[in-house]
Amino acid sequence: MTAFTFATQRLPATAEVLRQEVRDFLAEEQAAGRFQPVCDAWLGSFDPDFSQRLGARGYIGMTWPKTYGGHGRSALERYVVLEELLAAGAPVAAHWIADRQMGPLILRHGSEAQKQRYLPEMARGSAYWAIGMSEPGAGSDLSAVRSKLEPDGDGWRLTGQKIWSSGAHDCHYMMALVRSGPPGDSRHEGLTNVIVDLRAPGVTIRPIRLLDGGHHFNEVFFDDVFIPADQVVGEVGDGWRQVTEELAYERSGPERFLTTFPLLRAVVERARTLADPYLHREVALLVSELAALRELSISIAGMLERGANPVVEAALVKDAGTQFERKVTEIAERMACQMPSTASADGFSVWLAQSIYHGPGFTLRGGTNEILRGIVARGLGLR
Ligand SMILES: Cc1cc2nc3c(=O)[nH]c(=O)nc-3n(C[C@H](O)[C@H](O)[C@H](O)COP(=O)(O)OP(=O)(O)OC[C@H]3O[C@@H](n4cnc5c(N)ncnc54)[C@H](O)[C@@H]3O)c2cc1C
Structure with a gap:
């Protein structure tokens, strides 16, 4: 049985110094009215100016080599920066x-030219990327991807469609997983990652509106899009x-349990004002669950720091973390004295409304909880 291991991981002293720096920066930004705290900000709150200010402070691409615009810092230092940004x-x-x-x-699979071209602008916070995995017939079963890559002279032609592409309408590039050959017996063969310039001829981006009318999701169509040979990542x-590997990065961070943190903070503050021992017990349980999730998540950051690929551990924490986010919303709903509204002047009401609107996606995006449990079961040798 391949069990997973969560070794206790301490944050280094440098990380705590950094934490204070980030807190001071965020306090200044808020005092200057440059942002209002939002639940689900990491996927829904798109602010290029803020990203560029973070880039200028060295808070993006923190662990990448300095030669590519990174800052050569540790995964644990990066963890602290993420934690503060999400909590705020x-x-x-x-x-x-x-x-x-x-x-x-x-950084892991790209060519030297790709690293030099793309990483510095990412680290400056001035280049934005979309994830091009899901298709109408390929969600949990990603191997069913059908967008087709065919050779054409010096490069390739791409035809097909992606769906649920978060923020693609505001992004410069998409990393698209496409079919370049037959799937083979494993169904995992013949897939290739290509970099698609979202302004290239033949790319059409159409919104899929959210229930509240917001524009977050897109369908992205590729109609005979030319992909230069040097935009293939690694081997065809x-x-x-x-x-x-990418999904392990996607699933392993603290955003998988801190999405509703502004609401949780408001829940704790409101609970303090209510003489309700049953509620106090529920809120205390929530906060202790958060403390346990955080320990597990920091342990994963330590694994990344040591160069490991913690696929099973990340699946476990994402499953538990997104269930925790739902629980925060449920308890807040029971405490609400009025209909939650994003237009309210009361933070509790706004954050609750945001969490309710966005909540259904928490346990779907980046791999559904059923799929994650399958990964954990396989890690335990149960399937
Ligand atoms: C907020 C949000 C943002 C997203 N952003 C992006 C993005 O930027 N780029 C992108 O490519 N995709 C994105 N997605 C899509 C997301 O990755 C898919 O929704 C997810 O992988 C599930 O695929 P599906 O929606 O096709 O559901 P399906 O795969 O059709 O699954 C439907 C249901 O069946 C269950 N199920 C499926 N297969 C199994 C199985 N083998 N065992 C047990 N149960 C199973 C699932 O758990 C789920 O409950 C986003 C989704 C959301 C909600």
């Missing part, structure tokens, strides 16, 4: 995907291995 509900969506998974993917046909 800061508008980090513009650069989040590039920093979290596309930069590390290019190596897409499955790359995407598996």
Whole structure:
């Protein structure tokens, strides 16, 4: 049985110094009225100016080598910065995907030219990337991807469609997992990651509106889009291995349990004013669950720091973390004295409304909880 291991991981003293720096920066930004805390800010709050200010402070691409615009810091230092940004509900969506998974993917598998071209602008917070995995017939079963890559002279032609592409309408590039050959017996062969310039001829981006009318999701159509040969990442046909690694980055961070943190903070504050021992017990349980999740998550950051690929551990924490986020919303709903509204002057009401609107996606995006449990079961040797 391949059990998973969560070794206790301490944060270094340098990380705590950094934490104070980030807190001071965020306090200044808020005092200057440059952002309002938001639940689910890491996917929904897109603010290029804020991302560029973070980039200028060295808070993006923190672990990447300095030669590519990074800052050579540890995964644990990066963890602390993420934790503070998420706890503050800061508008980090513009650069989040590039920093979290596309930069590390290019660093690991990209060509030297790709590293030099893409990483510095990502680290400056000025280049935004979309994830091009899901398709109408390929969600949990990513190997069913059908967008087709065919050779054409010096490069390739891409035809097909992606769906649920978060923020693609505001992004410069998409990392698209596409079919370059037959799936083979494993169904994992013949897949390739390509960099698609979202302004290239033949790319059409159409919104899928949210229930509240917001524009977050897109359908992205590729109609005979030319993909230069140098925009293939790594080897043709190596897409499955790359995407598996990428998903470990996508699933392993503290955003998988801190999405509703601004609401949790308001829940604790409101609970203090209520003489309700049953509620106090529920809120205390929530906070202790958060403390346990955080320990597990910091342990994963330590694994990343040591160069490991904690696929099973990340699946476990994402499953538990997103269930925790739902619980925060449920308890807040029971405490609400009025209908939650994003237009309210009361923070509790706004954050609750945001958590209710966005909540259904927490346990779906980045791999559904059923799929994550399957990964954990396989890690335990149960399937
Ligand atoms: C907020 C949000 C943002 C997203 N952003 C992006 C993005 O930027 N880029 C992108 O590519 N995708 C994105 N997605 C899509 C997301 O990755 C998919 O929704 C997810 O992988 C599930 O795929 P699906 O929606 O096709 O559901 P399906 O795969 O059709 O699953 C439907 C249901 O069946 C269950 N199920 C499926 N297969 C199994 C199985 N083998 N065992 C047990 N149960 C199973 C699932 O758990 C789920 O409950 C986003 C989704 C959300 C909600």
